[in-house]
Amino acid sequence: MAFHHSFHGRTYGALSATGQAKFWDGFAPMLPGIHFAEFNNLDSVAEKVTDKTCAILVEPIQGEGGVNPGHADFFQGLRELADERGCLLILDEIQCGLGRTGKLFAHEWFDITPDILCAAKPIAGGLPLGAILLSEKAAAAIKPGNHGTTFGGGPLATAAGRYVFNKIRRPEFLAAVIEKGARLRAGLHQVHLMQPVVTAVRGMGLMAGADVSCAPQAVIDACRERGLLVCKAGEKAIRFVPPLIVSETEIDEALNIFSQAIRQAGQKEG
Numbered sequence: 001m002a003f004h005h006s007f008h009g010r011t012y013g014a015l016s017a018t019g020q021a022k023f024w025d026g027f028a029p030m031l032p033g034i035h036f037a038e039f040n041n042l043d044s045v046a047e048k049v050t051d052k053t054c055a056i057l058v059e060p061i062q063g064e065g066g067v068n069p070g071h072a073d074f075f076q077g078l079r080e081l082a083d084e085r086g087c088l089l090i091l092d093e094i095q096c097g098l099g100r101t102g103k104l105f106a107h108e109w110f111d112i113t114p115d116i117l118c119a120a121k122p123i124a125g126g127l128p129l130g131a132i133l134l135s136e137k138a139a140a141a142i143k144p145g146n147h148g149t150t151f152g153g154g155p156l157a158t159a160a161g162r163y164v165f166n167k168i169r170r171p172e173f174l175a176a177v178i179e180k181g182a183r184l185r186a187g188l189h190q191v192h193l194m195q196p197v198v199t200a201v202r203g204m205g206l207m208a209g210a211d212v213s214c215a216p217q218a219v220i221d222a223c224r225e226r227g228l229l230v231c232k233a234g235e236k237a238i239r240f241v242p243p244l245i246v247s248e249t250e251i252d253e254a255l256n257i258f259s260q261a262i263r264q265a266g267q268k269e270g
């Protein structure tokens with residue numbers, strides 16, 4: 001079981017579980033047997049989970065899908081449902097984990113424990129590395145060496161991973177992410193209040209999205225011309241995922257540029 005608007009990656013299994021048909025273009029047929037439910041809608045999941053369901057795979061915050069934060073009660077409901085119906089709860093924290101929301105892992109905000117957790121992106125400070133964490137129950141089904149990957153777990157990337165992980169998990173580092181994230185969102189809300197082209201602001205920690213009513217690419221281009229790199233998520237969100245070591249001054253500068261870019265894109269539309 002996976003979710004509409006999810007994104008789990010470009011390898012075949014992960015792509016098949018990605019609930020956005022645009023990513024399947026040219027790669028079909030996708031793996032069968034994966035059903036998609038509505039994110040943040042427990043009834044829609046409960047309807048589709050059967051005794052054949054092996055797992056529920058979900059991002060605590062949908063990243064590529066438009067920066068859609070999960071609701072705590074939805075995630076607590078998923079945990080209960082998975083336990084009741086005997087399937088695993090797998091959290092894809094590849095984008096939202098490892099400090100991005102101001103907790104080491106985003107699901108800590110929901111007060112739940114997954115059976116399997118996937119982490120990657122920032123884990124080795126830019127070197128390619130991913131990790132999968134399993135509960136004892138899930139781990140009992142596989143053994144070291146069952147599976148491998150040519151470049152996975154090499155000494156250079158794992159040494160970097162160890163260093164980065166020990167930095168990120170420090171309470172003062174995570175507290176700074178919460179503060180800087182609040183600053184970023186407050187600034188985006190301000191732009192939203194001043195400029196009707198921005199129709200909504202969402203996010204957690206240093207992962208934020210601002211929906212725009214104009215063409216997102218126009219805003220992205222205008223930001224880039226001024227030195228700010230942002231990208232599109234979903235159909236109409238501009239996504240902000242700055243480095244976790246971003247400074248307050250840089251956040252203010254980014255907000256300034258975004259505000260100018262929105263004005264420029266809005267004028268072109270008008």
Ligand SMILES: Cc1ncc(COP(=O)(O)O)c(C=O)c1O
Pocket residue numbers: 007008009010011014059063064092093094095096
């Ligand atoms: C939530 C999520 N899962 C997984 C991935 C991994 O994607 P890939 O397989 O392309 O490295 C990404 C990358 O953007 C992601 O955002």
